[in-house]
Amino acid sequence: MKIIKSSSSGSLESNDLLVFVSPNSGVKIEIDSIVKLQFEKSIYETILKVLEEFEVKDVCIKIEDKGALDFAIFARVKTALLRAGEEK
Amino acid sequence: MKGLKRSFLFIPGNNPGMVQTADLFDADVIIFDLEDAVAQSEKDSARNLIIQAFTTYKYKNCETMVRINAVETEDFELDIEAVCRFELDYILLPKATVEDIIVLDKKLEMMNSSTEIFAIIESAIALETAFDIAKASKRVKGLLLGGEDLTADLGVVRTKEGLEIQYARNRVAVVCKALGILAIDTPYTDVVDEMFLVQDSEEGKRFGMMAKASISPRHIETIHSVYAPSSKEVIYAYRVLCAMKQAKKKGFGVFSLDGKMIDSPIVKRAERIYQLAKKMGLKVSGVEYDA
Amino acid sequence: MMRKIPKHIEGYGEVREFSGVFSDMNVKKLTQVHVKPKCPGERKIFLSIKEFFDKFPPFDGMTLSFHHHLRNGDSVINLVFSVLERYDVKDICLVSSSFFPVHEPMVKWIESQKVVKIYTNYMSGPVAKCVSSGKLKYPVIMQTHGGRARAIESGEVKIDVAFIAAPSCDEYGNMNGVYGKSACGVLGYAHVDADYANHVVAITDNLVPYPNTSIEIFQHKIDSVIVVESIGNPKGIVSGTTQITKDPLGLKIAKMAAKVIEYSGYLKEGFSFQTGAGGTSLAVAKEVKKLMISKNITGSFASGGITGYMVEMLKEGLFKTLFDVQCFDLDAIQSVKENPRHQAMSASLYGNPHCKGAIVNNLDVVILGATEVDINFNVNVTTASNGMIMGGSGGHSDTAAGAKLTIIVTNLVKARLPIVKEMVTTITTPGESVDVVVTERGIAVNPKHVDLIEILKSEGLSLYTIEELKEMAYSITGVPSEISFENKIIGVVEYRDGSVIDVIYPMKG
Numbered sequence: 001m002k003i004i005k006s007s008s009s010g011s012l013e014s015n016d017l018l019v020f021v022s023p024n025s026g027v028k029i030e031i032d033s034i035v036k037l038q039f040e041k042s043i044y045e046t047i048l049k050v051l052e053e054f055e056v057k058d059v060c061i062k063i064e065d066k067g068a069l070d071f072a073i074f075a076r077v078k079t080a081l082l083r084a085g086e087e088k
Numbered sequence: 089m090k091g092l093k094r095s096f097l098f099i100p101g102n103n104p105g106m107v108q109t110a111d112l113f114d115a116d117v118i119i120f121d122l123e124d125a126v127a128q129s130e131k132d133s134a135r136n137l138i139i140q141a142f143t144t145y146k147y148k149n150c151e152t153m154v155r156i157n158a159v160e161t162e163d164f165e166l167d168i169e170a171v172c173r174f175e176l177d178y179i180l181l182p183k184a185t186v187e188d189i190i191v192l193d194k195k196l197e198m199m200n201s202s203t204e205i206f207a208i209i210e211s212a213i214a215l216e217t218a219f220d221i222a223k224a225s226k227r228v229k230g231l232l233l234g235g236e237d238l239t240a241d242l243g244v245v246r247t248k249e250g251l252e253i254q255y256a257r258n259r260v261a262v263v264c265k266a267l268g269i270l271a272i273d274t275p276y277t278d279v280v281d282e283m284f285l286v287q288d289s290e291e292g293k294r295f296g297m298m299a300k301a302s303i304s305p306r307h308i309e310t311i312h313s314v315y316a317p318s319s320k321e322v323i324y325a326y327r328v329l330c331a332m333k334q335a336k337k338k339g340f341g342v343f344s345l346d347g348k349m350i351d352s353p354i355v356k357r358a359e360r361i362y363q364l365a366k367k368m369g370l371k372v373s374g375v376e377y378d379a
Numbered sequence: 380m381m382r383k384i385p386k387h388i389e390g391y392g393e394v395r396e397f398s399g400v401f402s403d404m405n406v407k408k409l410t411q412v413h414v415k416p417k418c419p420g421e422r423k424i425f426l427s428i429k430e431f432f433d434k435f436p437p438f439d440g441m442t443l444s445f446h447h448h449l450r451n452g453d454s455v456i457n458l459v460f461s462v463l464e465r466y467d468v469k470d471i472c473l474v475s476s477s478f479f480p481v482h483e484p485m486v487k488w489i490e491s492q493k494v495v496k497i498y499t500n501y502m503s504g505p506v507a508k509c510v511s512s513g514k515l516k517y518p519v520i521m522q523t524h525g526g527r528a529r530a531i532e533s534g535e536v537k538i539d540v541a542f543i544a545a546p547s548c549d550e551y552g553n554m555n556g557v558y559g560k561s562a563c564g565v566l567g568y569a570h571v572d573a574d575y576a577n578h579v580v581a582i583t584d585n586l587v588p589y590p591n592t593s594i595e596i597f598q599h600k601i602d603s604v605i606v607v608e609s610i611g612n613p614k615g616i617v618s619g620t621t622q623i624t625k626d627p628l629g630l631k632i633a634k635m636a637a638k639v640i641e642y643s644g645y646l647k648e649g650f651s652f653q654t655g656a657g658g659t660s661l662a663v664a665k666e667v668k669k670l671m672i673s674k675n676i677t678g679s680f681a682s683g684g685i686t687g688y689m690v691e692m693l694k695e696g697l698f699k700t701l702f703d704v705q706c707f708d709l710d711a712i713q714s715v716k717e718n719p720r721h722q723a724m725s726a727s728l729y730g731n732p733h734c735k736g737a738i739v740n741n742l743d744v745v746i747l748g749a750t751e752v753d754i755n756f757n758v759n760v761t762t763a764s765n766g767m768i769m770g771g772s773g774g775h776s777d778t779a780a781g782a783k784l785t786i787i788v789t790n791l792v793k794a795r796l797p798i799v800k801e802m803v804t805t806i807t808t809p810g811e812s813v814d815v816v817v818t819e820r821g822i823a824v825n826p827k828h829v830d831l832i833e834i835l836k837s838e839g840l841s842l843y844t845i846e847e848l849k850e851m852a853y854s855i856t857g858v859p860s861e862i863s864f865e866n867k868i869i870g871v872v873e874y875r876d877g878s879v880i881d882v883i884y885p886m887k888g
Contacts, residue, residue: 071145072104
């Protein structure tokens, strides 16, 4: 999927996260999280998994995480990508 | 019907904190809400969240239900596609009409889904055609009275005493009894003042409701105490379990009671009612609780 | 215990390592106190802090003590130090029972290394952040409420000047905390300072005619009385009413904890109980109250920091007595003022392990919180999982050691952080003194209580081993990465008996 515009999803409530997606060349990921020390790697891997599933090669993703679990990270990133992606 | 159903707990479908702990409040059925609890701009987000939640969690100790958006909305089809992607016990259809049930049934047929339906009765026309709504598909296993929308439709004031929904409670209960499906009472909606919760729950039961919906996890305990299993249910459950013990002793895998084959959902239900009655210390003549 | 605790810590001294909850119970000696007698007619009063310091000049290396009954409304520490700025004084040691966000002005004293050493039982806010980042010259010494009293009584901690905030005081130093615009209730933590400091100062914004009855701390302990405009901001001193949690998970945990108490066998006539002022702890009190009413039980006493909820239970006759070391709200202050069954207690009486029997020894059940719990039942309430100091024992370790049944109530997972984990970041309270951990997803009982495990199982509670709870938490959150810490020790965690149970390192970067 090609990312053609900017979008966001999620919220800054506890257990949630805010995702910002914008067009980019190559993959760029920025993670800000209240559990960055403990879970940065795992958050990163979850984001990569979504990118792989939707075959996104060029994107800039920024997240602001308030302690979301993997399922929520996956869902929010997916939503932001689908909102920013080209309609098939 | 699978498990014991006394309480139906609404969980906002777009709230990760609530979705990930939904099964911790002892509700018999959790309703993940895609309709009123989700802003129009976040419907896609909520669908994705619920899909992901169901892929991750098994919600083992309860049954699951999703309240989808009404048939007339553009989210309806998207909701159906979403919920058909995971194992779900029931769909809850809001603003139900006879035609809506037929549409939903066909849609599920097309998707090859075996999911069963509960319908919300929340308009005057729905109330007056409740019998037909319930009969419109074999999938319909119960009706939930939506007191807030119904009173809005009637143009009457919704009160804590609930006189204005007496007839509706009665009617929904009678229709469900007639068809052998579940009548679910409207939720108690004041989360600040819980003074009337017990009274409201008892009122529903008095008019023949068999379960109650809830919008707060804090209400579940009260609902359960009001909708405790009846002695009849406890006796039957006890007999099922005794029959099973006998069958096991004789080395039979399957067994029957009163000429009816007893399969595993019935055993499970019996076990649950029995344990519940035991836990609640219900005294029922002829029923002994093991230590 | 698998902790790296050195034998000697720079700025702390020789380390006596923790070796068991009641491992140090030999005969103890109390320290000697300097007393400067007063002749009739000799005045104690000063009209400003400056006037006091002009008469008794501050000196390098002095130790000053404060109590924290004014909590986040306290002005006394900041006032005293704003005056000290005019004097060239360094190497100050601070013995304050707690620090709150309001004490932000102390940061510059720490950063400029004029304050070099701190003893405290709890710290949060900018001071805690500053200390956590390693800016205090010597490691902060984190004590318990009972441990602080013990250290001062034994002479381990020598106080040169104690400043005792007195919401109501007369010119000869008779004081109480229940009257005046800065009323805070009981002055439990200040007693030991009044008894053992070389110079004891009452500092008040409410000077009343002599004698100031009802007296909590008497004139014969007081050297000086300083009058100031205001000792505190009432808004930060007490809360209006402490609320029972509405969080459904907290309520679920509370219900489960109440069941544990019910089945434990301790809930009977004469039951004694302590619970914190946190929302979940109060919810446990509410459940316990229901049980006591339905079983027609009258308890002997409830203790600790007292809230309106406990006052209500006293009034309703559910407890015969309250032992109060600190009032949390206005209802508690009102009650201690008028109800003789609402007894004030000092920190030493409350939790000192080396007195002739503290109140905690008479406790049946205590409900406590946790920031982290590990598979050895050790509890951390001192640091966040990143090592930042955000609390401290207070009475946690004291009550856990004394009570017959210590129940920790906590979420299993909080915003992705597993609360039950392999090893706590900092040990505040040793697992040896923790009996039950109650979370929203299940209960773990310390394996040494074989009988209790059997009973709770047979009652149908969802029991797990603590390892199973940990696994459950990790399966929800994922396994957290190890956090690396710097080598420099920034804090020493003293157990109530003065042994060192853990040390605190700052996180890297």
